[in-house]
Amino acid sequence: MQVRGAVIWESPGPLEVVDMELDDPRPDELQVKMVASGMCHSDDHHVTGDSPLTGCPFALGHEGAGIVTKVGPNSKGIEEGDHVVFSAIPSCGHCRWCASGMSNLCDLAAGILAGPRWTDGTYRLHLPDGRPVGQLCGISTFVDTTTASLDSVIKVDKDIPLDKACLVGCAVSTGWGAAVNSADVQPGDTVIVMGVGGIGASAVQGARFGGAENIIAVDPVAFKREKAATFGATHAVATMEEATELARRFTNGQGADSAIVTVGILKSEYVAQAFSAIRKAGTVVVTAIGQHDAVGVPISLHDLTLSQKRLQGSLFGATNGNWDIKRLLNLYRAGSLNLDDMVTRTYTLDDVAQGYKDLHDGTNIRGVITYQ
Known part of the structure; x- marks a missing residue:
């Protein structure tokens, strides 16, 4: 069938909305008519070349939700008409990482930036002239209808609005999990969240969920500092220097x-600023990404050892998509997770470039593409 989607022809390179041909689902796959897709900064990293992709053209988008229109053989209980949220990280369920409760590190993720389906090296998207188009994370949620592996989708209840549920497929899971899982926020803690975009706003909510007494949001953009209180921040400042001073004031000089x-x-x-802001035996959690070839962090090795500090990377918030996506949506339904205020603006697919301009300008917590 013919579909439209946002692709890059090279990395770095701008997004362009084009017509493509989409294959029907094969065994263990399904086809989804998209309802909404969050506009994550990770996609922009491919556009700017911070995280370059090989094998272009590539159809981008990895945070989305929609309605199943076709299923292939062995659909594992998912039927046409079901509502699904895509997980940015697929989960096979049986590799070492999935079996040990770390499905965010599933071995299938090794293929999510390759382009073709990781199972057999074939493609589901093609240009009208027959050239294959890679699918980011195997899903490409910047396409109005997409074909994906069952390992990448979670069936959700139909009463949950998909234009909000889409956020749980990446930003919310990543930020909330960074606080709850990776930082292990405890009641009474003092927590600094550095950056209040979609992931930062979710980290603030995760810290609140964990019972933190002081949640200090840091962002140079005044709009984002103002919004931080909406998600549970107790304080919002423009610089890490201010945040560090506040944290020490709240903890008798110890730090966050x-x-x-x-x-x-x-x-x-x-990372060095965050490391200096925490107490002895404190934790720095890093979810952000930058240039792919950047190395080195200017931290005191003396402080690392003698203060017993912990520097922790966090992919997808160390969450389990098959369980945590449903759990987070249940929290949303119960009023304990604020997804509504995370969506600052909605865009059509043709406005995808404007959406990323707004991201760079700092005017959005999260921009969302809506298809219906």
Whole structure:
């Protein structure tokens, strides 16, 4: 069938909306008519070349939700008409990582930036002239209808609005999990969240869920500082210097229990600032990404050892998509997770470039493409 989607022809390179041909689902696959897709900064990293893709053209988008229109053989209980949320990280359920409760590190993720389906090396998207188009994360949610593996989707209840549920497929799981799982926020903690975009706003909510007494949001953009209180921040400041001073004031000079780095473009000095802001035996959690070849963090090795500090990477918030996506949506339904205020603006697919301009301008917590 003919579909439309946003692709890049090279990385770095701009997004362009084009017509494509989509194959029907094969065994263990399904076809989904998209309802909404969040506009994550990770996609923009491919556009700018911070995280380059090989094998272009590539159809981008990895945070979305929609309605099943076709299923292939062995559909594992998913039927046409079901509502699904895509998980940015697929889960096979039986590799070492899935079997040990770390499905965010599933071995299938090794193929999510390759382009073809990881099972057999074939493609589901093609240009009208027959050239294959890679699918980001095997899903490409910037396409109005997409074919994906069952390992990448979670069936959700039909009463949950999909234009909000789409956020749980990446930003919310990543930020909330960074606080709850990776930082292990405890009641009474003092937490710094560095960067208040979609992931940062979710980290603030995760810290609140964990019972933190002081949640200090840091962002140079005034609009984002103002919005931070909506998600549970107790304080919002423009710089890490201000955040560090506040954290020490709240803890008798010790420093924050944890600092979560959720900036749009990671730089080594940001990690160092977070490291300096935490107490002895505190934790820095890094979810942000920057240039793929950047190395080195200017931290004191003396402080690392003698203060017993912990520097923790966090992929997908160390969450289990098959369980945590449903759990987070249940929290949303119960009023304990705020997804509504995360969506600052909605866009059509043709406005995808404007959506990313707004992201760079700092005017969105999360922009969402809506298809219906």
